[in-house]
Amino acid sequence: MSESSRQQGGNHLKNIPDEWSERVTPLERSLVPKFASRAYHLPGNGVGADWVQYMLNNHPVIGICCHHRLHPLKKRQRLIILLGSFAFGVAITNGCYLWFIATGRDADAEVFSIDMNTTEDVHYSVTAGLVLLVTVGSGLHTIFDRFVWTVSACSCCRAGGTFESDSVNSSRRGRCQDWGSYLVVFLVVLVIAAATLVVVVRAKMDHEGETSIPYIQDKNATLSEVFDVQSFEVEDFSFMKAYCIEFAVSLFIYYPFLETLLFSGVLGCYRLPVLGGRPYAVRKEMKQNNGSRGSRSSAVEMA
Numbered sequence: 001m002s003e004s005s006r007q008q009g010g011n012h013l014k015n016i017p018d019e020w021s022e023r024v025t026p027l028e029r030s031l032v033p034k035f036a037s038r039a040y041h042l043p044g045n046g047v048g049a050d051w052v053q054y055m056l057n058n059h060p061v062i063g064i065c066c067h068h069r070l071h072p073l074k075k076r077q078r079l080i081i082l083l084g085s086f087a088f089g090v091a092i093t094n095g096c097y098l099w100f101i102a103t104g105r106d107a108d109a110e111v112f113s114i115d116m117n118t119t120e121d122v123h124y125s126v127t128a129g130l131v132l133l134v135t136v137g138s139g140l141h142t143i144f145d146r147f148v149w150t151v152s153a154c155s156c157c158r159a160g161g162t163f164e165s166d167s168v169n170s171s172r173r174g175r176c177q178d179w180g181s182y183l184v185v186f187l188v189v190l191v192i193a194a195a196t197l198v199v200v201v202r203a204k205m206d207h208e209g210e211t212s213i214p215y216i217q218d219k220n221a222t223l224s225e226v227f228d229v230q231s232f233e234v235e236d237f238s239f240m241k242a243y244c245i246e247f248a249v250s251l252f253i254y255y256p257f258l259e260t261l262l263f264s265g266v267l268g269c270y271r272l273p274v275l276g277g278r279p280y281a282v283r284k285e286m287k288q289n290n291g292s293r294g295s296r297s298s299a300v301e302m303a
Helices: 003-008 011-015 018-023 026-036 047-058 062-066 075-103 128-153 164-169 179-208 234-264 277-302
Strands: 110-117 121-127
Touching (some): 026 128, 047 062, 047 234, 075 234, 128 179
Antiparallel strands (some): 110 121
Protein backbone atom coordinates (compact mmCIF):
# COMPACT_ATOMS: atom_id res chain seq x y z
CA MET A 1 0.00 0.00 0.00
CA SER A 2 1.40 3.42 -0.99
CA GLU A 3 2.43 6.04 1.54
CA SER A 4 -0.07 8.58 0.16
CA SER A 5 -2.92 6.10 0.68
CA ARG A 6 -1.87 5.59 4.28
CA GLN A 7 -1.92 9.35 4.90
CA GLN A 8 -5.43 9.62 3.50
CA GLY A 9 -6.62 6.96 5.88
CA GLY A 10 -5.84 9.01 9.00
CA ASN A 11 -3.35 8.82 11.83
CA HIS A 12 -4.86 5.68 13.39
CA LEU A 13 -4.00 3.73 10.22
CA LYS A 14 -0.47 3.11 11.51
CA ASN A 15 -1.81 0.58 14.05
CA ILE A 16 -3.69 -1.47 11.44
CA PRO A 17 -2.06 -4.55 9.91
CA ASP A 18 -1.09 -4.34 6.21
CA GLU A 19 -3.54 -7.06 5.14
CA TRP A 20 -6.46 -5.10 6.66
CA SER A 21 -5.26 -1.83 5.13
CA GLU A 22 -5.37 -3.42 1.70
CA ARG A 23 -8.97 -4.61 2.23
CA VAL A 24 -10.34 -1.37 3.71
CA THR A 25 -9.89 1.55 1.34
CA PRO A 26 -9.39 5.17 2.42
CA LEU A 27 -12.80 5.90 0.88
CA GLU A 28 -14.47 3.42 3.24
CA ARG A 29 -12.53 4.77 6.19
CA SER A 30 -13.80 8.26 5.33
CA LEU A 31 -17.44 7.52 4.47
CA VAL A 32 -18.47 4.75 6.88
CA PRO A 33 -18.27 6.91 10.04
CA LYS A 34 -20.26 9.63 8.28
CA PHE A 35 -22.97 7.20 7.19
CA ALA A 36 -23.17 5.75 10.69
CA SER A 37 -23.60 9.21 12.23
CA ARG A 38 -26.29 10.21 9.68
CA ALA A 39 -24.07 12.95 8.25
CA TYR A 40 -25.78 15.80 6.45
CA HIS A 41 -22.79 16.40 4.19
CA LEU A 42 -20.36 14.19 2.30
CA PRO A 43 -17.07 15.54 0.89
CA GLY A 44 -17.47 16.96 -2.59
CA ASN A 45 -21.29 17.01 -2.58
CA GLY A 46 -23.46 19.99 -3.35
CA VAL A 47 -26.72 20.83 -1.58
CA GLY A 48 -28.89 18.70 -3.88
CA ALA A 49 -26.58 15.68 -3.80
CA ASP A 50 -26.32 15.88 -0.01
CA TRP A 51 -30.11 16.01 0.41
CA VAL A 52 -30.58 13.00 -1.86
CA GLN A 53 -27.90 10.92 -0.12
CA TYR A 54 -29.27 11.91 3.30
CA MET A 55 -32.78 10.76 2.43
CA LEU A 56 -31.72 7.59 0.61
CA ASN A 57 -29.36 6.52 3.40
CA ASN A 58 -31.53 7.42 6.39
CA HIS A 59 -35.19 7.01 5.42
CA PRO A 60 -36.60 4.01 7.34
CA VAL A 61 -38.31 2.53 4.25
CA ILE A 62 -36.59 3.95 1.16
CA GLY A 63 -33.18 3.34 2.72
CA ILE A 64 -33.80 -0.41 2.83
CA CYS A 65 -33.20 -0.68 -0.91
CA CYS A 66 -31.53 2.63 -1.79
CA HIS A 67 -28.73 3.03 0.78
CA HIS A 68 -25.11 3.43 -0.29
CA ARG A 69 -23.17 0.20 -0.77
CA LEU A 70 -20.66 1.24 1.93
CA HIS A 71 -23.31 2.05 4.52
CA PRO A 72 -22.81 -0.02 7.69
CA LEU A 73 -26.54 -0.75 7.96
CA LYS A 74 -27.59 -3.32 5.38
CA LYS A 75 -31.05 -4.44 4.28
CA ARG A 76 -31.61 -7.02 7.03
CA GLN A 77 -30.59 -4.63 9.80
CA ARG A 78 -32.85 -1.90 8.43
CA LEU A 79 -35.82 -4.26 8.29
CA ILE A 80 -35.24 -5.17 11.94
CA ILE A 81 -34.99 -1.48 12.91
CA LEU A 82 -38.21 -0.70 11.01
CA LEU A 83 -40.01 -3.58 12.71
CA GLY A 84 -38.75 -2.42 16.10
CA SER A 85 -39.88 1.15 15.42
CA PHE A 86 -43.36 -0.03 14.42
CA ALA A 87 -43.66 -2.28 17.49
CA PHE A 88 -42.41 0.43 19.84
CA GLY A 89 -44.97 2.85 18.43
CA VAL A 90 -47.72 0.30 19.00
CA ALA A 91 -46.53 -0.32 22.55
CA ILE A 92 -46.20 3.34 23.54
CA THR A 93 -49.51 4.38 21.92
CA ASN A 94 -51.58 1.66 23.56
CA GLY A 95 -49.54 1.96 26.75
CA CYS A 96 -50.63 5.61 27.05
CA TYR A 97 -54.23 4.54 26.48
CA LEU A 98 -54.02 1.95 29.25
CA TRP A 99 -52.27 4.43 31.55
CA PHE A 100 -55.23 6.80 31.40
CA ILE A 101 -57.57 3.93 32.30
CA ALA A 102 -55.36 2.64 35.11
CA THR A 103 -55.02 6.08 36.72
CA GLY A 104 -58.63 7.07 36.22
CA ARG A 105 -57.74 10.11 34.14
CA ASP A 106 -59.81 11.29 31.21
CA ALA A 107 -57.88 11.06 27.95
CA ASP A 108 -60.52 13.22 26.24
CA ALA A 109 -60.22 16.06 28.74
CA GLU A 110 -59.54 19.34 26.96
CA VAL A 111 -56.16 20.89 27.73
CA PHE A 112 -56.60 23.92 25.50
CA SER A 113 -58.53 24.89 22.40
CA ILE A 114 -58.06 27.03 19.33
CA ASP A 115 -60.88 29.05 17.79
CA MET A 116 -60.53 30.21 14.22
CA ASN A 117 -62.39 33.39 13.32
CA THR A 118 -63.46 32.59 9.79
CA THR A 119 -66.74 32.62 7.90
CA GLU A 120 -67.54 29.46 9.81
CA ASP A 121 -66.75 28.98 13.47
CA VAL A 122 -63.95 26.42 13.71
CA HIS A 123 -63.02 25.01 17.11
CA TYR A 124 -59.95 22.80 17.59
CA SER A 125 -59.73 20.95 20.88
CA VAL A 126 -56.43 19.52 22.12
CA THR A 127 -57.00 16.68 24.55
CA ALA A 128 -54.83 15.28 27.34
CA GLY A 129 -54.37 12.04 25.41
CA LEU A 130 -53.05 13.88 22.36
CA VAL A 131 -50.68 15.97 24.47
CA LEU A 132 -49.26 12.84 26.14
CA LEU A 133 -48.74 11.10 22.78
CA VAL A 134 -47.12 14.12 21.13
CA THR A 135 -44.77 14.85 24.03
CA VAL A 136 -43.90 11.71 25.99
CA GLY A 137 -44.89 9.20 23.33
CA SER A 138 -43.15 10.89 20.39
CA GLY A 139 -40.12 11.74 22.51
CA LEU A 140 -39.59 8.16 23.69
CA HIS A 141 -40.17 6.87 20.16
CA THR A 142 -37.52 9.21 18.75
CA ILE A 143 -35.02 8.26 21.46
CA PHE A 144 -35.64 4.56 20.80
CA ASP A 145 -35.18 4.94 17.03
CA ARG A 146 -31.93 6.89 17.35
CA PHE A 147 -30.55 4.54 20.01
CA VAL A 148 -31.29 1.46 17.92
CA TRP A 149 -29.74 3.09 14.85
CA THR A 150 -26.57 4.08 16.72
CA VAL A 151 -26.09 0.70 18.36
CA SER A 152 -26.78 -1.22 15.16
CA ALA A 153 -24.40 0.92 13.08
CA CYS A 154 -21.64 0.41 15.69
CA SER A 155 -19.30 2.74 13.82
CA CYS A 156 -16.55 2.56 16.46
CA CYS A 157 -15.52 -0.93 15.35
CA ARG A 158 -15.92 -0.42 11.61
CA ALA A 159 -13.69 1.19 9.00
CA GLY A 160 -12.56 4.58 10.25
CA GLY A 161 -13.79 3.91 13.78
CA THR A 162 -11.88 4.46 17.00
CA PHE A 163 -11.45 0.72 17.72
CA GLU A 164 -10.90 -0.42 14.15
CA SER A 165 -7.44 -1.75 14.91
CA ASP A 166 -8.72 -3.60 17.99
CA SER A 167 -11.38 -5.35 15.95
CA VAL A 168 -8.75 -6.52 13.48
CA ASN A 169 -6.25 -7.77 16.02
CA SER A 170 -8.88 -9.66 17.97
CA SER A 171 -8.99 -13.45 17.69
CA ARG A 172 -12.69 -13.06 16.90
CA ARG A 173 -11.93 -10.89 13.89
CA GLY A 174 -14.93 -8.95 12.67
CA ARG A 175 -17.34 -10.20 15.33
CA CYS A 176 -17.13 -7.06 17.42
CA GLN A 177 -18.58 -5.20 14.43
CA ASP A 178 -21.80 -7.18 14.81
CA TRP A 179 -22.36 -7.03 18.58
CA GLY A 180 -24.60 -4.00 18.09
CA SER A 181 -26.79 -5.91 15.64
CA TYR A 182 -27.23 -8.77 18.10
CA LEU A 183 -28.19 -6.33 20.86
CA VAL A 184 -30.72 -4.63 18.58
CA VAL A 185 -32.33 -7.98 17.72
CA PHE A 186 -32.69 -8.70 21.44
CA LEU A 187 -34.23 -5.27 22.10
CA VAL A 188 -36.64 -5.60 19.17
CA VAL A 189 -37.81 -9.01 20.43
CA LEU A 190 -38.53 -7.49 23.85
CA VAL A 191 -40.39 -4.57 22.27
CA ILE A 192 -42.47 -6.90 20.09
CA ALA A 193 -43.37 -8.94 23.17
CA ALA A 194 -44.45 -5.80 25.03
CA ALA A 195 -46.42 -4.55 22.03
CA THR A 196 -48.18 -7.89 21.68
CA LEU A 197 -49.14 -7.80 25.36
CA VAL A 198 -50.69 -4.32 25.29
CA VAL A 199 -52.48 -5.01 21.98
CA VAL A 200 -54.06 -8.19 23.34
CA VAL A 201 -55.10 -6.45 26.57
CA ARG A 202 -56.68 -3.55 24.70
CA ALA A 203 -58.42 -5.88 22.23
CA LYS A 204 -59.77 -7.85 25.19
CA MET A 205 -61.17 -4.66 26.71
CA ASP A 206 -62.76 -3.54 23.43
CA HIS A 207 -64.23 -7.00 22.84
CA GLU A 208 -65.97 -7.16 26.19
CA GLY A 209 -66.58 -3.43 26.62
CA GLU A 210 -64.62 -3.35 29.86
CA THR A 211 -63.48 -0.16 31.57
CA SER A 212 -60.86 -1.84 33.77
CA ILE A 213 -57.63 -3.49 32.72
CA PRO A 214 -57.87 -7.31 32.89
CA TYR A 215 -55.62 -9.06 35.43
CA ILE A 216 -54.30 -5.69 36.66
CA GLN A 217 -57.42 -3.86 37.80
CA ASP A 218 -59.84 -6.71 37.27
CA LYS A 219 -58.42 -9.37 39.60
CA ASN A 220 -61.05 -11.90 38.55
CA ALA A 221 -59.53 -12.19 35.07
CA THR A 222 -56.87 -14.85 34.48
CA LEU A 223 -54.01 -14.80 32.02
CA SER A 224 -55.59 -17.63 30.04
CA GLU A 225 -58.72 -15.52 29.62
CA VAL A 226 -56.73 -12.47 28.58
CA PHE A 227 -54.83 -14.41 25.91
CA ASP A 228 -57.84 -16.35 24.64
CA VAL A 229 -57.44 -15.00 21.10
CA GLN A 230 -60.06 -17.37 19.69
CA SER A 231 -62.79 -15.22 21.19
CA PHE A 232 -61.54 -12.07 19.45
CA GLU A 233 -63.05 -10.59 16.31
CA VAL A 234 -61.40 -8.52 13.60
CA GLU A 235 -63.24 -5.41 14.79
CA ASP A 236 -61.52 -5.70 18.16
CA PHE A 237 -58.25 -4.71 16.47
CA SER A 238 -59.67 -1.71 14.61
CA PHE A 239 -57.32 0.58 16.55
CA MET A 240 -54.41 -1.12 14.78
CA LYS A 241 -55.76 -0.01 11.40
CA ALA A 242 -55.68 3.59 12.58
CA TYR A 243 -52.14 3.20 13.87
CA CYS A 244 -50.93 1.68 10.57
CA ILE A 245 -52.31 4.69 8.70
CA GLU A 246 -50.65 7.08 11.16
CA PHE A 247 -47.35 5.22 10.84
CA ALA A 248 -47.45 5.39 7.03
CA VAL A 249 -48.29 9.11 7.08
CA SER A 250 -45.44 9.81 9.51
CA LEU A 251 -42.95 7.92 7.30
CA PHE A 252 -43.84 9.40 3.93
CA ILE A 253 -45.11 12.89 4.82
CA TYR A 254 -43.89 14.05 8.22
CA TYR A 255 -40.47 12.35 8.08
CA PRO A 256 -39.30 13.97 4.79
CA PHE A 257 -40.61 17.37 5.90
CA LEU A 258 -39.02 17.33 9.37
CA GLU A 259 -35.73 15.84 8.18
CA THR A 260 -35.51 18.45 5.41
CA LEU A 261 -36.07 21.10 8.07
CA LEU A 262 -33.19 19.67 10.11
CA PHE A 263 -31.06 19.34 6.97
CA SER A 264 -31.52 23.04 6.17
CA GLY A 265 -30.06 24.08 9.53
CA VAL A 266 -32.74 26.70 10.16
CA LEU A 267 -33.61 25.29 13.59
CA GLY A 268 -30.01 25.70 14.78
CA CYS A 269 -29.29 29.01 13.06
CA TYR A 270 -26.79 27.08 10.89
CA ARG A 271 -24.29 26.96 13.77
CA LEU A 272 -25.43 24.34 16.29
CA PRO A 273 -24.54 20.62 16.12
CA VAL A 274 -27.36 18.43 14.75
CA LEU A 275 -29.81 21.34 14.51
CA GLY A 276 -27.33 23.30 12.37
CA GLY A 277 -27.85 20.82 9.55
CA ARG A 278 -25.75 20.82 6.40
CA PRO A 279 -24.40 24.39 6.79
CA TYR A 280 -22.87 23.47 10.14
CA ALA A 281 -21.39 20.26 8.68
CA VAL A 282 -19.86 22.15 5.74
CA ARG A 283 -18.39 24.79 8.04
CA LYS A 284 -16.93 22.07 10.28
CA GLU A 285 -15.37 20.31 7.28
CA MET A 286 -13.77 23.57 6.08
CA LYS A 287 -12.22 24.14 9.51
CA GLN A 288 -10.82 20.61 9.55
CA ASN A 289 -9.39 21.02 6.06
CA ASN A 290 -7.79 24.33 6.97
CA GLY A 291 -6.31 22.77 10.10
CA SER A 292 -4.86 19.82 8.18
CA ARG A 293 -3.33 22.15 5.58
CA GLY A 294 -1.72 24.17 8.34
CA SER A 295 -0.26 21.01 9.90
CA ARG A 296 1.17 19.86 6.58
CA SER A 297 2.68 23.29 5.94
CA SER A 298 4.36 23.26 9.34
CA ALA A 299 5.71 19.78 8.71
CA VAL A 300 7.19 20.86 5.36
CA GLU A 301 8.83 23.91 6.90
CA MET A 302 10.36 21.82 9.68
CA ALA A 303 11.70 19.33 7.13
